[in-house]
Amino acid sequence: MKSDMTKKTDLSARIAKSISDSILAGDLLADDRLPSEAELAEDFDVSRSTVREALKRLAAQSLIRTERGAFGGAFVRQLSYDDARRQNITMSTLLLTMNEVRFDVACEARFALERACLPLSAARCGPKDLARLRKEIGRQASPDLSDEAFCASDVAFHRAIVDSAGNPILSYQLSGAVEAMQPLMNMITYTARSRARIVALHTDLADALERRDAAAADAILTVLQTYTLQLGEGLLAHRAQMRAERSAT
Amino acid sequence: MKSDMTKKTDLSARIAKSISDSILAGDLLADDRLPSEAELAEDFDVSRSTVREALKRLAAQSLIRTERGAFGGAFVRQLSYDDARRQNITMSTLLLTMNEVRFDVACEARFALERACLPLSAARCGPKDLARLRKEIGRQASPDLSDEAFCASDVAFHRAIVDSAGNPILSYQLSGAVEAMQPLMNMITYTARSRARIVALHTDLADALERRDAAAADAILTVLQTYTLQLGEGLLAHRAQMRAERSAT
């Protein structure tokens, strides 16, 4: 076995793992009710506090939800796309910031993944998707927009491209890559010139998708990637400097 | 605000969120020590049990680790790629099974994402990566292999392709898509004929990568996708039947 778990980890962790295994294995289905805390305490032969700690662990992973009152209790939670997406974004953000990932590495991953969506997006995007893209482009063009708001709209634009592929699994998998970039992109100061350039590229991209021209969209994305990388160039040095300062402390 | 959180959710959830926000915002850095449970209890004006439940929530998300003894306590945990990958896989698996995602949808997402890696893999894969690929191909060719083991090796092969792109962020993001497929693929029975076909395609793929021929690799992946889809065709009906049976209960 990879990890023995016996007698070295928390009781609450072991209990949580036991229940979580049951859920993963399909022994417990969505909306099934778990035994009450008192029953679980007896089943596992631990105190109620320990059971509660285990249940909180599961709740933190969106595996269960709890309801109070008679006939309440802990219920297996059907993991929604939104919940999964939120957790994915949190984890990706954390991974990027805590490991001081280089801007170019994150950028490469993000654009590679987005490129994977383009053929599907070009084939399937509908009027609603295009409207969403145009709306964000319009917002990006307004001059009285903070750098942060511009960046947020940029992320929204790219999310819209991913969603237009019409595959929810794809949207989920890419949410982390697209949205976790935001903190990194926020460190860029967008001049009027660079904004205009980006808006133009976004417009070209939307046009290409509307024409269902995947090859053109791909080419534009490549240009956008190069330009983004260029804008973020300074961040590599900045990161290195931060690290140097901290180690000097 | 999106969610008020005040006076409707658990105290432990609010406290966990408060601490987790501090970590996400960078106020708490990796290996920083949190106040002791007793201190936190006083700070937040709650009992120690409530603080403990909050800390267990954070531990479940790999945000902190705890150590016992004097000078022990809760420490901000540097989220490792492995931790993140594990959680990503769990969540993806859960998402796929609990939402009864159609095999073709999951398959499409998986191959689209893998396709995104191919140019990078072709450009960068080294001898070690190729050896890993060949090793899995060799395993898949041995006739005395259970369907499950064959499937596990298939997943390992595709993970190796992703890893050979040499971008850890990409590897992380794709781990969910690749590994969460395994439970679905496990429902396929692999005949000797289909195994031979898959091994041949895998070999072609490895050869193409060795030649640094991204276009050829892409074409082979398309064939593999079509074939996988064909093998999994029955699962769509199977799923529908399962659902029908359950609703009849």
Add this chain to the structure above:
DNA sequence: GGCATTTAATTGTCTGGCAATTGTTTTTCC
């Protein structure tokens, strides 16, 4: 039958305590 009240089950929170762990400090002994 419909509405108000009571009841029972369950989670949420608190208090207080003891055991286990572990780095530090002090003591003991050679």
Add this chain to the structure above:
DNA sequence: GGAAAAACAATTGCCAGACAATTAAATGCC
């Protein structure tokens, strides 16, 4: 003086018991 042993202190892990809050069901009343 130095090394081993013992005591110490801080901290988490776990437990028992209590009470409050909530909520669906059961009951009673009209």
